Amino acid sequence: MNMETIIIRNNTDLSSEMVFSHVYSVIKQGRISNDGKAYCYLTRFDTGVAVAAKRNKSSDTFVLSFVAKHEENLARSQQEFDTCHNKTLQPTSERG
Numbered sequence: 001m002n003m004e005t006i007i008i009r010n011n012t013d014l015s016s017e018m019v020f021s022h023v024y025s026v027i028k029q030g031r032i033s034n035d036g037k038a039y040c041y042l043t044r045f046d047t048g049v050a051v052a053a054k055r056n057k058s059s060d061t062f063v064l065s066f067v068a069k070h071e072e073n074l075a076r077s078q079q080e081f082d083t084c085h086n087k088t089l090q091p092t093s094e095r096g
Contacts, residue, residue: 005059012049012064023062026051 010019026043033041038055039062045051050067053060 007056007059007061009061009063012066014049014064019064022047022049022051022064026053026062 006023008019008023010016012019014022022045025045026039029040029043031037031039033039033053034055039053039060041053043051043053044067048066050065052063052065054063
């Protein structure tokens with residue numbers, strides 16, 4: 001019998017039941033990445049959770065994280081970038 005090791009890293013505040021539910025959803029899809037050798041590398045859920053999957057030599061690792069926070073930070077960074085680069089600079093002679 002071939003034993004398979006599954007490693008789960010939970011970077012959220014979700015209950016164990018919810019964590020297992022998300023990981024199960026990824027496993028249920030089957031190995032669909034890397035020509036059928038790995039579970040989906042990154043699955044995003046409507047709950048704001050992302051599950052990253054990595055195939056190791058003798059195990060699979062699943063890492064759960066909230067993506068909403070990252071997207072908020074990304075949006076804020078983009079807004080700051082846009083604000084900075086959309087400022088109208090005065091010609092040197094008008095700046096004094």
